[in-house]
Amino acid sequence: MNLALSDEQQLLREAARGALSRHKTVEAAREALEDPEALPDLWQMAVQAGWPGLLIDEEHGGAGLGVFDAMLVAEECGRVLASVPLLGLVPATALLSAGGDESLEAVAAGELRPAFLPARPPGDLESGWTVEPASGRARAEAPRAQVEGDEVVLDGRVAFVPDAPGAELLVAVGEAEDGSPVAAAVPADAEGVEVEPVTRYDATRSLGHVTLSGARGRRLDADGDACADAWYVAQSLLAAESVGAVQTCLETSVEYAKERFTFGRAIGSYQAIKHELTEVLRRLENTRSLLYYAGWARESKPDEFPLAASAARSAGGKALDFAARSMINVHGGIGATWEHDAPLFFRRAELSRRLLGGTHDATDRVAEEAMAAPA
Amino acid sequence: MDLNDTPEQAEFREKVRGWLEAHKGDAPPRSGSSEDPDYIGARRAWQGKLAEAGLAGATWPKEYGGQGLGPIEQVIIAQEISRAGVPGILDGIGIGMLGPTIIAHGTDEQKSRYLPPMLHGDEVWCQLFSEPAAGSDLAGIQSRARESDDGSFSLNGQKVWTTNAQFASFGLLLARTDPDVPKHKGLTMFIVPMDAQGVTVRGLRQITGEAEFNEVFFDDVTLDVDNVVGGVGNGWGTALTTLMFERLTIGFGSESFGSPTHLAETLAKDDAARRDSSVRQTLGEVITDMTAVRFGGYRALTVLQKGQIPGPEAGLAKVTMVNAGITAMDLALDVLGPEALATDSDWYYLTSFLPGLKSAGGTEQILRNTIGERVLGLPPEPRLDKGIPFSELRAKEKEALAS
Numbered sequence: 074m075n076l077a078l079s080d081e082q083q084l085l086r087e088a089a090r091g092a093l094s095r096h097k098t099v100e101a102a103r104e105a106l107e108d109p110e111a112l113p114d115l116w117q118m119a120v121q122a123g124w125p126g127l128l129i130d131e132e133h134g135g136a137g138l139g140v141f142d143a144m145l146v147a148e149e150c151g152r153v154l155a156s157v158p159l160l161g162l163v164p165a166t167a168l169l170s171a172g173g174d175e176s177l178e179a180v181a182a183g184e185l186r187p188a189f190l191p192a193r194p195p196g197d198l199e200s201g202w203t204v205e206p207a208s209g210r211a212r213a214e215a216p217r218a219q220v221e222g223d224e225v226v227l228d229g230r231v232a233f234v235p236d237a238p239g240a241e242l243l244v245a246v247g248e249a250e251d252g253s254p255v256a257a258a259v260p261a262d263a264e265g266v267e268v269e270p271v272t273r274y275d276a277t278r279s280l281g282h283v284t285l286s287g288a289r290g291r292r293l294d295a296d297g298d299a300c301a302d303a304w305y306v307a308q309s310l311l312a313a314e315s316v317g318a319v320q321t322c323l324e325t326s327v328e329y330a331k332e333r334f335t336f337g338r339a340i341g342s343y344q345a346i347k348h349e350l351t352e353v354l355r356r357l358e359n360t361r362s363l364l365y366y367a368g369w370a371r372e373s374k375p376d377e378f379p380l381a382a383s384a385a386r387s388a389g390g391k392a393l394d395f396a397a398r399s400m401i402n403v404h405g406g407i408g409a410t411w412e413h414d415a416p417l418f419f420r421r422a423e424l425s426r427r428l429l430g431g432t433h434d435a436t437d438r439v440a441e442e443a444m445a446a447p448a
Numbered sequence: 449m450d451l452n453d454t455p456e457q458a459e460f461r462e463k464v465r466g467w468l469e470a471h472k473g474d475a476p477p478r479s480g481s482s483e484d485p486d487y488i489g490a491r492r493a494w495q496g497k498l499a500e501a502g503l504a505g506a507t508w509p510k511e512y513g514g515q516g517l518g519p520i521e522q523v524i525i526a527q528e529i530s531r532a533g534v535p536g537i538l539d540g541i542g543i544g545m546l547g548p549t550i551i552a553h554g555t556d557e558q559k560s561r562y563l564p565p566m567l568h569g570d571e572v573w574c575q576l577f578s579e580p581a582a583g584s585d586l587a588g589i590q591s592r593a594r595e596s597d598d599g600s601f602s603l604n605g606q607k608v609w610t611t612n613a614q615f616a617s618f619g620l621l622l623a624r625t626d627p628d629v630p631k632h633k634g635l636t637m638f639i640v641p642m643d644a645q646g647v648t649v650r651g652l653r654q655i656t657g658e659a660e661f662n663e664v665f666f667d668d669v670t671l672d673v674d675n676v677v678g679g680v681g682n683g684w685g686t687a688l689t690t691l692m693f694e695r696l697t698i699g700f701g702s703e704s705f706g707s708p709t710h711l712a713e714t715l716a717k718d719d720a721a722r723r724d725s726s727v728r729q730t731l732g733e734v735i736t737d738m739t740a741v742r743f744g745g746y747r748a749l750t751v752l753q754k755g756q757i758p759g760p761e762a763g764l765a766k767v768t769m770v771n772a773g774i775t776a777m778d779l780a781l782d783v784l785g786p787e788a789l790a791t792d793s794d795w796y797y798l799t800s801f802l803p804g805l806k807s808a809g810g811t812e813q814i815l816r817n818t819i820g821e822r823v824l825g826l827p828p829e830p831r832l833d834k835g836i837p838f839s840e841l842r843a844k845e846k847e848a849l850a851s
């Protein structure tokens with residue numbers, strides 16, 4: 074039994090924390106709400122740290138690490154609300170690796186920046202692959218995919234794609250006529266590709282609506298399991314990122330609860346405050362346990378990865394919502410002002426909960442996996 | 449990351465599995481009535497067999513009949529016992545908490561007299577700490593042991609929530625020996641023979657209708673000075689040892705309440721429920737929580753394996769587990785309707801049992817206080833009882849109630 078970080082993982086985490094500490098990411102998150110230019114470009118930092126190649130094997134110039142390692146980096150980014158395009162990058166590299174794409178070396182070297190166009194695997198109630206709609210609850214159909222030899226022609230629209238603006242290679246999952254998923258690597262500058270940058274509520278999150286109109290890409294030799302895997306890798310990263318953000322919310326709130334006095338004593342001595350913060354800790358610890366599950370399942374029990382990643386995403390999304398709201402509550406009125414950090418974590422929480430199917434969808438998937446499990 | 453055994457652990461597991469395979473024919477059923485003397489007798493005999501095979505009290509030092517093994521081996525034994533479908537030891541309280549307390553604080557005479565029969569199930573023990581007016585604030589107990597001129601003590605008072613008292617031979621009891629000092633200071637731990645004159649045990653029925661606990665009354669029970677564990681006036685320190693071991697047993701026994709698999713299967717069979725979004729959301733939350741507790745347990749085991757003791761935050765697992773269990777039962781009842789409340793339904797027992805479990809082993813509120821203070825470092829609630837002699841405190845309480 075060993076669910077502890079290895080020495081290498083500790084180092085990876087410390088290195089990530091060190092690299093991120095050289096940037097004023099939280100201040101930038103506030104300034105960027107009014108001036109998008111204020112957001113530092115952290116891509117070069119990510120390249121120097123070797124993050125593009127985290128999942129890519131050594132043979133192709135990567136580090137050959139696991140999803141759990143990428144989750145450790147995501148956690149550190151979440152802790153300081155850093156705008157590092159991991160959510161687009163890491164699942165894309167998972168799918169490119171599965172498909173053995175020719176771009177792997179360039180991606181690992183940071184010369185080519187990919188983004189994953191998230192497609193949700195079919196479930197017990199919905200038989201097709203679906204993507205994020207631009208609005209509303211009903212999910213959109215995945216782009217139609219037509220295979221032509223080694224190429225795929227894609228038609229469709231995927232909304233709210235993380236890190237699509239600035240990406241040079243779009244890693245998409247489309248649906249063939251027979252309903253089977255087809256993965257493709259589409260150069261962002263190919264004909265028929267349009268990326269409309271969007272930001273919503275959290276300025277650190279770069280999003281894009283991607284329209285594919287007869288866009289041509291390389292076919293990736295990746296089956297349905299590999300396509301689904303990329304979706305769950307993205308879910309795991311969101312969960313890890315949430316854990317980092319929850320940690321900061323908790324630390325900040327606890328410090329304030331020790332310093333702020335009312336009626337002659339620190340507010341943290343009141344059970345009402347103490348129990349609320351303990352609830353944040355409970356949710357944090359539960360999600361952290363599920364991060365281990367997700368990381369372990371991807372390596373050692375892939376059948377359980379959908380359950381593990383969805384459970385982590387569900388718990389993490391709710392934990393961050395709770396933690397950010399608590400941070401505002403504990404700080405009182407000042408916690409709801411523009412100058413305070415709490416609203417930045419709140420913005421992160423509320424947008425993140427709605428991306429990639431949303432927390433609600435992840436919870437639903439947990440139920441589905443549990444009901445489908447053989448007795 | 450690895451959920452597998454080390455080679456040494458795998459070898460140990462193989463040995464345990466082999467023994468259980470060879471002897472499980474001798475085991476009584478896993479559950480039976482605690483009011484049936486034949487069943488209890490069979491469970492004691494089975495504990496004796498487990499003890500002879502080194503599968504009871506494995507973490508006890510060898511000199512007291514244990515195996516001197518670590519908590520991981522203890523967990524492996526528990527897992528294999530569960531896998532074999534046989535019951536474990538009958539006296540988990542004695543072997544898990546009270547025996548270790550005697551090992552830590554008892555005299556050599558006490559150790560040699562009490563530990564071997566405890567280990568083999570010849571003498572079952574019970575824990576006599578909580579009282580009707582003292583649970584979370586355990587140091588506020590009122591059971592009084594007065595010292596007589598001949599050096600013996602006379603005990604009067606009442607204990608409650610006492611598991612196994614109806615067939616226990618001995619109890620480890622916390623009593624007040626000096627009410628004129630602050631409350632934590634005037635306490636003493638005693639070994640009480642349950643067949644002593646003046647001891648009365650009464651079953652305490654719960655919501656389930658079963659009496660899993662007891663009330664125990666003491667009327668002028670005479671206790672010899674040899675029955676004192678850890679010295680007169682040192683009862684609080686001795687009790688803390690017991691509570692530390694209690695935390696260990698509660699933390700690692702809780703795989704899950706109310707089988708999430710059974711719930712998921714039940715819902716999957718009901719087509720309307722299976723498609724109902726609110727049912728799916730609630731089920732998803734329950735499964736998420738229970739899964740988190742399972743992996744939280746593995747994290748705690750990792751800490752133990754490194755020779756460290758998991759922090760108090762491990763207690764949050766109990767909060768998650770109990771509340772997830774309550775939500776699970778609620779969901780099952782919503783889907784299955786009133787029929788699920790039939791006494792013989794799969795859902796009756798836990799539906800009735802879980803509300804009380806919220807307070808077991810420390811109420812949820814006390815747990816959150818402890819964790820808020822010890823883990824998050826938040827300041828404690830101001831206290832009105834510090835440094836005040838217990839007798840004065842009681843007088844103040846009575847005065848406050850009267851006004």
